[in-house]
Amino acid sequence: MIDNGYLAPVNQPSDIQIPRYPVRLVATRTGLSAHVLRAWERRYGVVTPTRSEGGQRLYSQLDIERLSRLRRLTERGHGIGRLASLGLDQLTSLDEESAAEATPDPAPARSPGGSVGDITAAALRATRRLDAVELQAVLERAAVTLGVPDFLDGVVATALNEIGRGWTERSVSVAQEHLATAVFRRVLGWLLGVYQVNGPAPRLVVATPPGQVHELGALMVAVSAAAEGWGVTYLGPDLPVADLVSAATQTGARAVAVSVVYVPDDRALAAALQEARANLPSQVPLLLGGAAAPAIRLEREIAGVMVIDSLADLRALLRRLGEEGAA
Amino acid sequence: MIDNGYLAPVNQPSDIQIPRYPVRLVATRTGLSAHVLRAWERRYGVVTPTRSEGGQRLYSQLDIERLSRLRRLTERGHGIGRLASLGLDQLTSLDEESAAEATPDPAPARSPGGSVGDITAAALRATRRLDAVELQAVLERAAVTLGVPDFLDGVVATALNEIGRGWTERSVSVAQEHLATAVFRRVLGWLLGVYQVNGPAPRLVVATPPGQVHELGALMVAVSAAAEGWGVTYLGPDLPVADLVSAATQTGARAVAVSVVYVPDDRALAAALQEARANLPSQVPLLLGGAAAPAIRLEREIAGVMVIDSLADLRALLRRLGEEGAA
DNA sequence: TAACCGTTGTCTATCATATGTCAAGGGAAA
DNA sequence: TTTCCCTTGACATATGATAGACAACGGTTA
Numbered sequence: 001m002i003d004n005g006y007l008a009p010v011n012q013p014s015d016i017q018i019p020r021y022p023v024r025l026v027a028t029r030t031g032l033s034a035h036v037l038r039a040w041e042r043r044y045g046v047v048t049p050t051r052s053e054g055g056q057r058l059y060s061q062l063d064i065e066r067l068s069r070l071r072r073l074t075e076r077g078h079g080i081g082r083l084a085s086l087g088l089d090q091l092t093s094l095d096e097e098s099a100a101e102a103t104p105d106p107a108p109a110r111s112p113g114g115s116v117g118d119i120t121a122a123a124l125r126a127t128r129r130l131d132a133v134e135l136q137a138v139l140e141r142a143a144v145t146l147g148v149p150d151f152l153d154g155v156v157a158t159a160l161n162e163i164g165r166g167w168t169e170r171s172v173s174v175a176q177e178h179l180a181t182a183v184f185r186r187v188l189g190w191l192l193g194v195y196q197v198n199g200p201a202p203r204l205v206v207a208t209p210p211g212q213v214h215e216l217g218a219l220m221v222a223v224s225a226a227a228e229g230w231g232v233t234y235l236g237p238d239l240p241v242a243d244l245v246s247a248a249t250q251t252g253a254r255a256v257a258v259s260v261v262y263v264p265d266d267r268a269l270a271a272a273l274q275e276a277r278a279n280l281p282s283q284v285p286l287l288l289g290g291a292a293a294p295a296i297r298l299e300r301e302i303a304g305v306m307v308i309d310s311l312a313d314l315r316a317l318l319r320r321l322g323e324e325g326a327a
Numbered sequence: 328m329i330d331n332g333y334l335a336p337v338n339q340p341s342d343i344q345i346p347r348y349p350v351r352l353v354a355t356r357t358g359l360s361a362h363v364l365r366a367w368e369r370r371y372g373v374v375t376p377t378r379s380e381g382g383q384r385l386y387s388q389l390d391i392e393r394l395s396r397l398r399r400l401t402e403r404g405h406g407i408g409r410l411a412s413l414g415l416d417q418l419t420s421l422d423e424e425s426a427a428e429a430t431p432d433p434a435p436a437r438s439p440g441g442s443v444g445d446i447t448a449a450a451l452r453a454t455r456r457l458d459a460v461e462l463q464a465v466l467e468r469a470a471v472t473l474g475v476p477d478f479l480d481g482v483v484a485t486a487l488n489e490i491g492r493g494w495t496e497r498s499v500s501v502a503q504e505h506l507a508t509a510v511f512r513r514v515l516g517w518l519l520g521v522y523q524v525n526g527p528a529p530r531l532v533v534a535t536p537p538g539q540v541h542e543l544g545a546l547m548v549a550v551s552a553a554a555e556g557w558g559v560t561y562l563g564p565d566l567p568v569a570d571l572v573s574a575a576t577q578t579g580a581r582a583v584a585v586s587v588v589y590v591p592d593d594r595a596l597a598a599a600l601q602e603a604r605a606n607l608p609s610q611v612p613l614l615l616g617g618a619a620a621p622a623i624r625l626e627r628e629i630a631g632v633m634v635i636d637s638l639a640d641l642r643a644l645l646r647r648l649g650e651e652g653a654a
Numbered sequence: 655t656a657a658c659c660g661t662t663g664t665c666t667a668t669c670a671t672a673t674g675t676c677a678a679g680g681g682a683a684a
Numbered sequence: 685t686t687t688c689c690c691t692t693g694a695c696a697t698a699t700g701a702t703a704g705a706c707a708a709c710g711g712t713t714a
Contacts, residue, residue, distance in 0.1 A: 023700070025404030034700075035664065042702090043662085052409070054671050056700060074662095081661065130578055132560055133523045175562055175574035178534070182563040186516035193513060196460045200423065207505070213540075233459055235502055236509040246356040247502035249395045251457055252422065281392060282343065350689070361689080362675060369691090370673085381682045383689055401673095406699095408672065658713070665706075672699070682689070 016061035019050040026059045030067045037067070044084035046070065062088070069095050116146065116154035123159045127180045128172070135180065139187040148191065148227040152220050152311055156184065160216060181216065188219040192234060195226035202254040202322050203231045205247050207239040209258050209272045217290035218259035224311050225257070228318045241272050245279040255321055256280060257308075259290035269296070277304045285321065289314060343392075346377040346385035353386045355500060357394045358455075364394070371411035373397060389415070396422050402456060443473065443481035450486045454499070454507045462507065466514040475518065475554040479547050479638055483511065487543060508543065515546040519561060522553035529581040529649050532574050534562040536585050536599045544586035544617035551638050552584070555645045568599050572606040582648055583607060584635075586617035596623070604631045612648065616641060 027034045037057075040046040047066060049057040059067075069091040074080050083091065119142045126135035143151045163180050166172030206222040208215050215237040222234045233251050235244070248256045256276070263269060277286050288296065289308035296307070308314045354361045364384075367373040374393055376384040386394075396418040401407050410418065446469045453462035470478045490507050493499030533549040535542050542564040549561045560578050562571070575583045583603070590596060604613050609631075615623065616635035623634070635641045 020405075020409060022404060022406050022409070028404060033664085036662090038701080039663075052671095054700090056406075056671075058409075079661075080663095130560060130574060133558075136520055136523065173573065174567055174570040175577075178562040178566055178570070179560065179574075182516075182561050185512075186520060189509075189513035189516055190520070193463055193517070196463065231460075233457060233506065234509050235505040239505055240501055242355070243501040243505070246358070246500060247457060247506075249356045249391060250358045250398070250502075252395065252399060281388065360675085363673090365690085366674070379682085381689090382691095383682070406672070656714085659711085661709085661711105663706105663708085666704085668702085670699100670701075673697080675696075676694085678692090680690080682687100684685100684687080 016065075019058035019060045019063075021059045021061075021064065023057050023059075026064055026067065029064055030071055032067060032071050040070075040080060040084070044081060046080070046084045066091065116150065116158075119146075120155050120158045120162070123155065124162055127159075127163065127176050130176060130179055132179055132183050135183045136187060139183065140190070143187065143191060148195075148223060149311070149315065152224060156188070156216075156220060157311075160184065184216055185219060188216070188223050191223045192219065192226055192232065195223065195232075197226075197229070197231055199231075201229055201231040203233060203251050204318070205233045205235065205244065205251060205253045205256045207235040207244050207247075207258055208237040209244075209260060209269060209276075210238055210240055211264055211268060212260050212262075212290075213237045214261040215259075217261055218257075220311065221257050221259055221287075221289050221308075221314060224314055225318055228315055228322070230318060230322070241275045241279070244276055248280055248284060253284060255285045255287060255318075257287040257289060257314075260288065260292045260296065261290050263292050263296060266296075273305055274303075287314070287317070343388035346387045346390075348386045348388075348391065350384050350386075353391055353394065356391055357398055358457075358500075359394060359398055367397075367407060367411070371408060373407070373411045393418065443477065443485075446473075447482050447485045447489070450482065451489055454486075454490065454503050457503060457506055459506055459510050462510045463514060466510065467517070470514065470518060475522075475550060476638070476642065479551060483515070483543075483547060484638075487511065511543055512546060515543070515550050518550045519546065519553055519559065522550070522559075524553075524556070524558060526558075528556055528558040530558040530560060530578050531645070532560045532562065532571065532578060532580045532583045534566040534571055534574075534585055535564040536571075536587060536596060536603075537565055537567055538595060539587050539589075539617075540564045541588040542586070544588055545584075547638065548584050548586055548614075548616050548635075548641060551641055552645055555642055555649070557645060557649070568602045568606070571603055575607055575611060580611060582612045582614060582645075584614040584616060584641075587615065587619045587623065588617050590619050590623060600632055614641070614644070 021029075023034045023037060026032075027037060030037075032040075041048070047059065047063045049059045049063060052058055066088050069088070070080065070083055073083055073091065073094060078094070083094075086094070119138060122138045123135055123142075126132075126138055139151075139155070142155050146154065159180075163172055163177055167174075167177050204222075204225045206218050206225070208218045218237065219234070222232045226232045233247060233253070235247055239247075244256065244258070247253075258273075258276070260269065273286070273288065280286060286305050287308055288305050293307050294309055306317070308317065348356075350361045350364060353359075354364060357364075359367075368375070374386065374390045376386045376390060379385055393415050396415070397407065397410055400410055400418065400421060405421070410421075413421070446465060449465045450462055450469075453459075453465055466482070469482050473481065486507075490499055490504055494501075494504050531549075531552045533545050533552070535545045545564065546561070549559045553559045560574060560580070562574060571583065571585070574580075585600075585603070587596065600613070600615065607613060612633055613631065614633050614635055620634050621636055633644065635644065
């Protein structure tokens with residue numbers, strides 16, 4: 001919010017001046033040590049935080065702004081003694097002045113890879129040969145070539161379907177299936193790590209409900225969300241409902257997603273979902289995805305559970321939720 | 328309260344204020360200990376749960392929301408004493424704001440925690456906070472700082488032991504354990520990928536025998552071997568013996584390693600090992616590692632199975648095997 | 655050049671406050 | 685009966701405040 005002085009609300013102490021931040025927080029946020037904060041205050045009166053009843057310093061948002069600028073400027077060679085008496089606006093102009101460093105961004109060269117079909121076929125060949133190195137290389141290349149959405153929809157989903165089909169038809173061995181699972185999980189985990197952010201992002205908790213040990217679907221959900229800019233807390237397979245709820249509460253999740261691949265005991269799963277729904281905060285949506293999700297929707301509607309039919313569906317939904325939250 | 332359509336109309340708007348949760352549940356759900364809950368209430372009046380007839384605390388959903396926000400904010404440096412008097416909406420805005428600025432701008436990245444103990448402690452802290460991003464960052468940094476052997480022996484093994492101990496003592500929640508498992512697996516998978524080679528290297532097939540679903544031990548074995556220059560075919564947990572044997576044959580393995588973490592049914596495990604031993608080529612050693620391996624050795628010697636006591640042991644053995652093969 | 659001096663970041667010592675943790679004895683809930 | 689929970693009081697630890705000291709650095713003066 002811009003306050004140019006003309007419209008300054010007189011009676012409103014303007015959020016940014018409310019003193020409420022203790023030293024330790026200001027220290028980590030500005031990058032200055034608590035010692036330096038006190039020394040600057042003592043020697044130059046750089047800021048004058050108010051005090052709590054017990055005498056502890058309480059800084060305002062404005063103080064933090066000022067201190068951050070001061071830190072940047074002192075790092076560039078300005079003496080704190082000279083800067084101390086300057087106002088925030090003067091500091092800002094100085095700041096911009098000396099921040100004349102350019103940040104050239106290199107244009108990423110797109111190298112044309114094979115088509116989605118070719119890549120998937122290559123992945124399946126590597127799987128049949130039990131060649132984990134090759135499979136991983138193919139997948140990583142595909143991920144960076146196609147981008148996450150196409151990679152997930154086009155390569156991962158298709159390949160997993162193929163492998164699953166082959167498994168039931170006995171044309172894919174258990175070892176091949178295990179190896180593929182391990183490699184897919186590794187690559188998806190890598191992607192999840194690549195996209196993880198710690199910044200101001202809506203948070204999604206992802207897990208697989210009790211009894212569901214196949215986690216690739218959950219990982220795909222997690223990666224999709226991470227690529228959409230969400231912060232993802234991935235808790236893996238077979239998570240008891242109570243712990244799912246606790247994790248969502250503790251992390252302040254804006255949504256929770258669970259993935260189901262098959263329906264071993266319909267009643268137990270439905271009960272688990274209902275329990276989760278009942279115990280999650282009501283404004284936190286519970287998303288149900290995975291291969292078996294559409295089937296479950298057909299069987300019975302579970303109140304308050306949103307069924308995700310596809311990753312595209314998920315992306316659209318996440319985008320809506322993210323905007324709602326930001327608004 | 329907002330009803331954005333996810334809810335069954337059954338829910339009353341005041342649902343979230345109905346007092347019905349006992350301390351124990353609130354403690355696990357918020358991540359605060361019952362002691363702290365009572366202390367905060369007594370000293371700062373943070374919440375005022377109603378009481379049952381017998382005088383026991385009954386918290387509402389709203390209380391839980393409030394408490395979990397307070398916990399996150401205190402972890403980010405706010406003092407509980409000052410937060411106590413703020414309303415839920417103020418807490419929420421503070422929450423979002425400090426999430427946005429949790430990381431100080433271009434602060435020169437600190438490189439603290441040099442020692443193995445520091446790193447392990449940092450990993451455990453991140454686990455308790457359900458901070459997967461931080462945990463992964465800590466581990467990746469540790470891996471490249473310490474090198475694989477020290478990383479595995481010093482950090483991974485220690486941290487997993489701690490978590491396991493905490494889990495039995497109930498001081499580590501299921502969600503925390505799941506999250507840590509997911510992240511450790513991700514990082515170990517990444518390392519495995521880093522060291523994978525396709526060249527002429529002795530090949531090791533790694534898996535976990537039927538019934539054993541904990542695969543971190545197997546992954547540690549796999550990473551150790553990969554770092555020793557072996558080509559590793561990692562087949563993940565719960566692999567039937569027949570498939571283990573066929574995979575070893577197909578890949579021309581020079582050795583096979585299986586990892587066991589616990590002994591659910593000693594007879595079945597022993598039978599599986601014997602079957603594997605009998606069907607593998609006789610010049611291919613069968614290595615048995617994992618937390619439960621030493622115990623198994625004590626129980627009974629299984630002919631032709633080499634028990635690995637430690638990763639150091641494994642490394643020495645692999646080196647010997649590699650040289651033999653090369654000679 | 656050498657001695658001197660102001661500036662600035664860092665550290666120590668000591669005390670006070672803030673906050674987490676525990677123990678004991680009795681009551682409540684399952 | 686066994687387990688959980690309550691209250692009170694105390695203890696332990698961590699964090700912050702103040703004052704002062706010191707060292708590194710650069711500039712100035714003798």
